[in-house]
Amino acid sequence: MTQIHISIKKPRTGGLDPVTGTMRFRPVRRHFDAEKNLVIAASFDADLSESGELTVDLLPTTSAFVWQVIELADTPQAYTRYVEVPNSTHVVAYADLVEVDAGTFVPKDMAGSQLLKVRHASTQSEAETLSAQYPDELVFYPEGRAQTVASQILEDLTDARAVVEAQSAVAAQAANAAQAATAQVTAVADSITESKTAVESHASEAMTAIDEAVKSVQDKASDVTVEDNAETTAESTPDTTDAAADGSQEG
Template structure:
């Protein structure tokens, strides 16, 4: 499967700001490896349009090759060369945004083309003012000023180190206190867990005792009911016995009265005969 290409946009103007017409020549620097295949790319020319622009599809580079662009190779007054990396991008990339690399090592070039300039100052104060006014340039000033600044920096670093050491000691003490508190909290947690376990066991024992008491109570209630039932039966039997006795006593009294009456009648009859 072919690798996706990146669109690179070129735009040129002359010194008067008019579109620059002409030809570009684009060629690879070195061949490169794609999987198990050696890819040999050929060079080609690019014609700028009337407005001095062109858009070209280039294969993204890696660390094995780069693209060399010869700008206007037939124009001896305007001939320049760049060796650039081309990133993998789905958007169009400007030619001016490409990173220049060294043609031999393919590593990014340390100088992007701008001339290295610097400013000289007679004192540290002047150097600071020049640096503030020219942030893109290097400023040099006498060595004595450098020594002064270095001494001040060293003193500041020493003070900062002392502060850091003090803060480190305080942090260590706080860490030790936190560790001791953590150990105490863990011990308290274990004790609390043991207390909860003991309460749970006592609760279980109380529940068991309550169940046993309830069982005994139920048994007593059952025995009471049986006793009451038997007592009622006994009272009923006694009442029946007493009634029976009373009935028999009443019958016996009636018989005696009848016999006494009969004896009196017989005696009277005998007396009448004798008379």
């Protein structure tokens, strides 16, 4: 049983006054309780105290029934509510009870929402069958079996993770090897480039030296030619001084 505390007041100048009267309680729909008793939809009354308060024990509601509460029954102020009663060891305020629709038992603040439908199965295979048959409904089966399946799934995930980590390590080693090979190839390429540069530099120096040697030979050959030409000219020119002397003697 859950204790429900009710307090009803009426307005007056400067404050509130307590209200006295009768509260009527009736379970909506016949149902079976936890002890498998058939509980019929019969009502009972309880009176508010002089302070306008009442604490009443009510059966916690289930999916099979809710409570109908008629406030101030048989008076012009009578008002009917349909409420859920939680299973609580503490006193629950009447104002905190969830008000539901009388026909569907759906909380009024959820009007228009889609209901969550639940089914129960005794085994996993039965749950799988029901789940396939009713895809829009939630299917439960015993917790122990669910824990076993969850443990198996966790073990499979752990094994899969180990495989992935091993493959990642192999991939990392391959990447490191590839990086090392790339560095080695780069070093060889740099060495070849340096050798090529050195060869080209030496070739340029050799060509310069050859050009200078050729020029030197050409210069020397030119000097020799000039000297030979000078000697040849000297030999072919007559001695005009002697001829002049001879002529003066004849005249």
